[in-house]
Amino acid sequence: MKRNWISYPYIIWMIIFIVVPLLLVVFYSVIVVTEDGLTFTLEFYKRFMQPVYIKVLIRSIVLALISTFICLLIGYPVALILAGKGVSRKNTLILLFVIPMWMNFLLRTYAWLTLLEKNGLINTMLSWFGIKPLNLLYTSEAVVLGMVYNFLPFMVLPIYSVLSKIDKSVIEAAEDLGANSYKVFTKIIFPLSLPGVMSGITMVFMPAVTTFVISRLLGGGQFTLIGNLIDRQFTTVGDWNFGSALSVVMMILILISMAIMTRYDKDREGSALL
Amino acid sequence: MRNLVKIVLAIVLFSILIGTFAGCKGGNGSKDDLNANQSGNKNESKKKVVLNVYNWGDYIEETVIDGFEKKYGIKVNYEMFTTNEDMYVKIKSGAGNYDVAIPSDYMIKRMISENLLNKINFNNIPNYKYIEERFKNLAFDPNNEYSVPYMWGTVGILYNTTMVDEPVDSWNILWNKKYEKQIFMLDSQRDSLGVALKKLGYSMNTRSVEELEEAKKALLEQKPLVLAYVVDEVKDKMIAGEGALAVVWSGDAFYCISENPDLAYAIPKEGSNLWFDSMVIPVTSGHQEEAELFINYMCEPEVAFKNADYIGYATPHSEAKKMLDPEVVNDRAFYPLEEDLGNFEIFEYDAEAMKDYDRIWTEVTSE
Structure with a gap:
C-alpha cells in the first residue's frame, strides 16, 4: 500500500466530493431527525416497496433496456462500418458523429419537441404525402427515441475502438483457412468485440435508467421514471429522506448491472468499468 | 499512513455532518446573531x-x-x-x-x-x-x-377559440371526450390535483386521503384525453395551436394571448387557486x-x-x-372582482400532506 504523496490531494478531493456525499445520501435514507435526536428507520425503503413505486422502477428498467437494445442494433453496424477498411475520410465521419455531443443534450432534446409536434416538421412532411398528422410526441416511443438519439454515441464509440484494434492478421488467417465472411464475423469479429459491446451497453443503460429530463420533455410528464421521482422529492416535495432512499436503490441497481457486465467480461480487458 | 487517511476522513465527515445539522436547526439562533450584526452595521450603512x-x-x-x-x-x-x-x-x-x-x-x-x-x-x-x-x-x-404583495393571479383555462366553440366556464370541459389528446395539464402536483379537487367540489388544501383518492380517480379517468403534463412548454405549444385547452397561470395566459389572439382565458366557476408573490x-x-x-x-x-x-x-x-x-x-x-373569487383558495403548506399529494400524483403519472 505504498502511495506517492502526490496522490493525497486527489484522495482528499475524492473524500470530500464523492465519499462524503455518498455517505450523506445513505445517512439521510435511514436516519430521521426527531425531537429526541436521530432515529434509525427503514421506513423510506418500506415506502418504496409499495406497488406504485415498484411499477415506476420496472418501467424505468424496461424503457432503458429497450433503448439499450435499439442502440446496440443500430450502433453495432455503424461501428463496423467506421472500423472497416473500405471507408475513406474515416476521421470526418467520426467527427460528424461526435459533433452533436458538443451541444448540450437538453437543447437537442428540445429540438425533438418541435420536430415531433402536431404541426411540426415531420408531420408537415407526412402531410405532403397525404398522411394524417400522427401523435408522435408525448408517447413512450418518443421517450425511447430521445434516449436512443442521445445515448447512441456511447454505444458506437466503445465498439468502434475495440473493433479497430482487432489484429487484421487474425481475420486473414481465418479467411485463409476457408471461413466465409459470415463465419469470420460470428466466430472472430463478434467475440473479439464483446468487451466493447459490454461497455457500450453499460454506458447506454446507466444514463437511460436514471434520466428524468427526456421522460419529462418527450413523455409529457405521463411516464414517470425513477429519475423523475427522485427529482420531485428534492424539488417540490422536500422529502430528502425518501429521495435519498430512492437514490440508494438506484445506485444499487446500477452496481448490480455493472457486476453482471463485468462477470461476462471477466477475462478480457476491463473496459466495462468505464 | 493509512491511519492518517482514516483520521482525515473522520474529521471531514464529522465536520460536514455537524455543519448539515447546524444548518437544519440553526434558524432561531442565527436570527438573533444576524439582528445583532445588523444594528452593529447601522452606523456604517451610509x-x-x-x-x-x-x-x-x-x-x-x-x-x-x-x-x-x-x-x-x-x-x-x-x-x-x-x-x-x-x-x-x-x-x-x-x-x-x-x-x-x-x-x-x-x-x-x-x-x-x-x-x-x-x-x-x-x-x-x-x-x-x-x-x-x-x-x-x-x-x-x-x-x-x-x-408586501407584488403580483397576484389565478389558475384557469387557456383555450383556443378556433377549436373550442362552447362556453368555457367549468373544469368539466377538461373531461370532455371531444377534446381527446388536445388537453394540456400542469406537471405540478398541487395544481393538477387542485383542479380535480375543485371539480369534485372539495378544497384544494384538503388533507383527507379519501378526497385525494377521488381526485386521483378523476385524473386517471381524464388521462386518456390529456396530451401531456407540462410546465413552461405549455406557452409555446398553445401559441403554436398544438392543443385546444390548457390549465395555466393567468400571467402565462396573458402572454400567450398577446402572441396568438385566437386564445382566450377563463376562470372556472367551481373556483381555483389564487396566488400571490410578495416581497x-x-x-x-x-x-x-x-x-x-x-x-x-x-x-x-x-x-x-x-x-x-x-x-x-x-x-x-x-x-x-x-x-x-x-x-x-x-x-x-x-x-377578477372580489365576488368572482368566492370559491378561490390560496395554497397552504403542510409537509406531511405533501407526501400524500406526491404519492397520489405518482400514481396518476405512472399509470
Whole structure:
C-alpha cells in the first residue's frame, strides 16, 4: 500500500466530493431527525416497496433496456462500418458523429419537441404525402427515441475502438483457412468485440435508467421514471429522506448491472468499468 | 499512513455532518446573531451598500432597478430563481445574503414558520397605502408583518377559440371526450390535483386521503384525453395551436394571448387557486433599512405601473391599476372582482400532506 504523496490531494478531493456525499445520501435514507435526536428507520425503503413505486422502477428498467437494445442494433453496424477498411475520410465521419455531443443534450432534446409536434416538421412532411398528422410526441416511443438519439454515441464509440484494434492478421488467417465472411464475423469479429459491446451497453443503460429530463420533455410528464421521482422529492416535495432512499436503490441497481457486465467480461480487458 | 487517511476522513465527515445539522436547526439562533450584526452595521450603512435582490426570472421591468440605483445611490445586485424551492434552499442554507426576495404565498408561510423572515417596519413603507385593502392580511401572513404583495393571479383555462366553440366556464370541459389528446395539464402536483379537487367540489388544501383518492380517480379517468403534463412548454405549444385547452397561470395566459389572439382565458366557476408573490426580507439580510427602502420604491405608483405593464400579471397596487390599459383591467378573467373569487383558495403548506399529494400524483403519472 505504498502511495506517492502526490496522490493525497486527489484522495482528499475524492473524500470530500464523492465519499462524503455518498455517505450523506445513505445517512439521510435511514436516519430521521426527531425531537429526541436521530432515529434509525427503514421506513423510506418500506415506502418504496409499495406497488406504485415498484411499477415506476420496472418501467424505468424496461424503457432503458429497450433503448439499450435499439442502440446496440443500430450502433453495432455503424461501428463496423467506421472500423472497416473500405471507408475513406474515416476521421470526418467520426467527427460528424461526435459533433452533436458538443451541444448540450437538453437543447437537442428540445429540438425533438418541435420536430415531433402536431404541426411540426415531420408531420408537415407526412402531410405532403397525404398522411394524417400522427401523435408522435408525448408517447413512450418518443421517450425511447430521445434516449436512443442521445445515448447512441456511447454505444458506437466503445465498439468502434475495440473493433479497430482487432489484429487484421487474425481475420486473414481465418479467411485463409476457408471461413466465409459470415463465419469470420460470428466466430472472430463478434467475440473479439464483446468487451466493447459490454461497455457500450453499460454506458447506454446507466444514463437511460436514471434520466428524468427526456421522460419529462418527450413523455409529457405521463411516464414517470425513477429519475423523475427522485427529482420531485428534492424539488417540490422536500422529502430528502425518501429521495435519498430512492437514490440508494438506484445506485444499487446500477452496481448490480455493472457486476453482471463485468462477470461476462471477466477475462478480457476491463473496459466495462468505464 | 493509512491511519492518517482514516483520521482525515473522520474529521471531514464529522465536520460536514455537524455543519448539515447546524444548518437544519440553526434558524432561531442565527436570527438573533444576524439582528445583532445588523444594528452593529447601522452606523456604517451610509457607506456603499449593495442590496441583494432575489426574484423570479423575467419578473421585473429592468429599468426600474437603474432608477432605484440612481435615486438612492445604492447598488442593486439582482439575481433570479426559477422555483420557490430553489429560492428556499438557497436562503435556508444562508448562501447569498439576500436582502429582498419575492416568493409565493405558501412558501412565505413556510418561511415564517421556520423563522427565515424578518418583520418589516411598515412605517418605512408609506407607499403601502396604495395596496388594495383586499390584499392585506392574507392567510399566509395574517397580521401583515412580513410581506408586501407584488403580483397576484389565478389558475384557469387557456383555450383556443378556433377549436373550442362552447362556453368555457367549468373544469368539466377538461373531461370532455371531444377534446381527446388536445388537453394540456400542469406537471405540478398541487395544481393538477387542485383542479380535480375543485371539480369534485372539495378544497384544494384538503388533507383527507379519501378526497385525494377521488381526485386521483378523476385524473386517471381524464388521462386518456390529456396530451401531456407540462410546465413552461405549455406557452409555446398553445401559441403554436398544438392543443385546444390548457390549465395555466393567468400571467402565462396573458402572454400567450398577446402572441396568438385566437386564445382566450377563463376562470372556472367551481373556483381555483389564487396566488400571490410578495416581497419579503430574509433573516440573512444585513441591510434592513435599505431593503425597506427598496420595497417602498417598488410600491411607488410609477414603478408599480412599469412592472405590471411589463409582466402582465395582475397588480395589487390601486394607482398602478388606474394607469394600466382599461381593457386589461376591466377584463374579469385577469382582474377578477372580489365576488368572482368566492370559491378561490390560496395554497397552504403542510409537509406531511405533501407526501400524500406526491404519492397520489405518482400514481396518476405512472399509470
